[in-house]
Amino acid sequence: MIFDYVILGGGSAGAVLAARLSEEAxxxxxxxxxxxAAKDILVRAPALVAALVPGYLRAHNWALQTVPQPGLNGRRGFQPRGRGLGGSSAINAMLYVRGHPSDYDHWAAMGAVGWDWGSCLPWFLRAERNMRGASDLHGATGPLQVGDxxxxxxxxxxxxxxxxxxHCPENDDFNGPLQEGAGLYQVTQFWDGPKKGERCSAAAGYLHPVMGRPNLTVLTGCRAEKVLTAGGRAIGAEVRRGGEKLRLEARAEVILSAGAFGSPQLLMLxxxxxxxHLRERGIAVVHDLPGVGLNLHDHLDYILSYTSPRRDVVGLNPRGLMRLARAAGGWRKHGEGLFASPMAEGGAFLxxxxxxxxxxxxxxxVTGIVDQHMRKLHTSDGWSAHICALRPQSRGxxxxxxxxxRRAPLIDPAFLADPRDEEVMLRAARLLEQIVTAAPLAPWRGRRLYPHDGSERAIMxxxxxxxxxxxxxxxxxxxxTDAGAVVDPHLKVHGVAGxxxxxxxxxxxxxxxxxxAPTIMIAERAADFIRRARKGA
Structure with a gap:
């Protein structure tokens, strides 16, 4: 089979790319x-994120693990990643957050020339259809519905x-002029049309509506195994569907959109x-590119959870399950209520x-108890407050x-490998303690899970x-653009054409x-790079 573009991975970025590139007939x-295709009720109903994240339903979740983490007492971390069209946007909490504008200016200073905030903002706007309407910081006509x-x-x-x-002030828009403060998250959820109240994953917003295009072929249940190269150029891909191996040829480009784990794995394969490393694994070296697989990092999350004497939260007990069941009917009729909740309703940047x-x-x-990614269940009504350090120094x-x-890669985020991350997490835990014990939460504050004496040693x-x-x-x-980089600022792999x-x-x-949201922005911008390259612009 011969195409102009072969995209490997149908997650948040791949769904956007397929929809945008196929706009040209x-x-x-x-x-x-x-x-x-990730169109079933588990994906569409926001509240059922609690069933998707634990990874027991492998049709939707790769449910990966890290290697043992010395900084976490040698534990293997859990790494849920979305499996299906839309990728992790089909199993996440739907929170629409861009990060801080200075993050992108820092990218540019690090060598990602042209990825400063001023250059990225137009692509966020292009993606977004915000229910609050258009403004200098929000779009109103994009495929991705974003609502309150x-x-x-x-x-x-x-x-x-x-x-x-x-002393953390209220903020009604974390993507507004200021990020700092506490408020309710906006969510990637349909607020208009027949899907009102459903999850608006990247696939639901971009891809599902255009899958009937005659110039777009979507192969689900099809695993990419290798990029094919010849003469220093990518010419296609080898994929497997069931027991059949297929060769897909790309006249213009092969694009990897398999995520932070899948894309480097495919490059190395x-x-x-x-x-x-490739020679150790018995793989012939096509192009020695040392940076592939390095620089892995992630936000480390610490949770405080409480049972609740009040029942207007979520609990996995007969009463709580009955409330959820009743809420399902209201969601089907009106797209509102508990079943429409992202569960992680409130948030803060501090x-x-x-x-x-x-x-x-x-x-x-979160308006329910979360313990070990919902893999350890509690029957009590309750709630959880999660805090993470946004700019970790550790690199894995x-x-x-x-x-x-078919074998999962060796994932090492090296959590807490850098002592500076320990200091930030200690301060984070103390701040979270002040918030969860403040008076406004007293009516909901029951028994604390995992209590300790509050000393620095106990917190750590x-x-x-x-x-x-x-x-x-x-x-x-x-x-x-340095020797350790894998792609250039136009996202082309260094040393391999196409x-x-x-x-x-x-x-x-x-x-x-x-x-x-940043991943979707990257894909929007990449589609423009690719379109311009095709036209010689």
Whole structure:
């Protein structure tokens, strides 16, 4: 099969690319995705994120693990990643957060020339259809519907008041003029049309409406195994569908959009990466590119959870499940209520000390008990407050476990490897303690899970025993112009023509917030790069 563009990975970036590139009728596009179409009720109903994240439903979640983490008492971290069209935007909490504008200016200073905030903002606007309408900072005509939560729980308002009690002001738009403050998250959720109240994943917003285009071929249940090269150029891909191996040829480009884990894995399986490591795995070196798989980093998340004497939260008990069941009917009729909730309703961006210039901490306030990514269940009604350090110094890596493409890679985020991250997490934990014990949350504050004596030693021991990812891995195909970079500022792989990487793996440094909206922005901009390259512009 011959196409102009072969896109490997149908996640947030791949869905955007397939939709945008196929807008030109004369261009033939093929999108390859290992999972399914991700249109079922588990994906569409926001509240069912609680069923998707734990990873027991492998049709939707790769449910990966890290290698043992010395900084976390040798524990293996859990790494849920979306499997299916839309990728992790089909299993996340739908929070629409761009990060801080200075994050992008820092990218540009690090060598990602042209990725400063002023250059990125137009592509955020192009993607977004915000229910608040158009402004200097928001778009109103894009495919990605972004809306306010219609009926958040009362406890989420109490959380905002608790933040105010510790001098964190209210903020009704984390993507507005200022990021700092506490408020309710805007969410990637349909607010208009027949899908009102449903999740607006990248696939639902961009791809599902255009899958009937005659120039677009979407292969689901099809796993990419290798990029094919000849004469220093990518010419296609080898994929497997069931027991059948297929060869897809690309006249113009092959584009990897398999995420921070999948894209470097595919490059290395194709012989593109650190030569010594590839030879150790018995893979012939096509192009020695040392930076592939390096610079892996992620937001480390620490949680405080409480049971609740009040029942207007979520609990996995007969009463709570009955409330959810009743809410499902209301959601189907009106697109509102508990079933439409992202669960992580409230949030805050804070500074860990007065000396810090911009927020370096983020809180996700969840209206249910979350323990070990919902893999350890509690029957009590309750709630959780999560805090993460936004700019970790620790850097890890991704390596191949073997030359078998079906084997998961070796994921090492190196959590807390840098002592500076310990200091920030300690300050974060103390600040979170002040918020969750503030008076506005008292009516909901029951028994605390995992209590300790409050000493610095006890806090650090608790962090090492329980902290884990908040699902924002990036950086393994870093963008830049130096010898360690994997792609250039147009996302072309250094040293291999006709090959790009477009997803969160290209971020030089993780943004100060959730990574889904920035990934969609990267794909919007990449589509323009690719279109211009085709036209010789």
């Amino acid at each position: 004369e261009v033939r596009v093929c999108l390859v995705e290992a999972g399914n 939560q219609r009926r958040p729980r009362k406890i989420s308002r109490a959380f905002i008041e608790a933040c105010a009690a510790v 194709s012989g593109i990466g650190p030569g010594a 500074r860990s000390s007065p000396e810090v210039e911009i927020p370096d901490l983020q809180i996700h306030f 890596s991704l390596r191949l476990a073997s030359q078998n493409p 021991a608790d962090i090492r025993a329980r902290a884990d990812t908040v699902y924002h891995p990036v950086g393994t195909c870093r963008m830049g 090959l790009r990487v477009v997803d969160a793996s290209v971020m030089p440094q993780v943004v100060g917030g959730n990574t889904n």
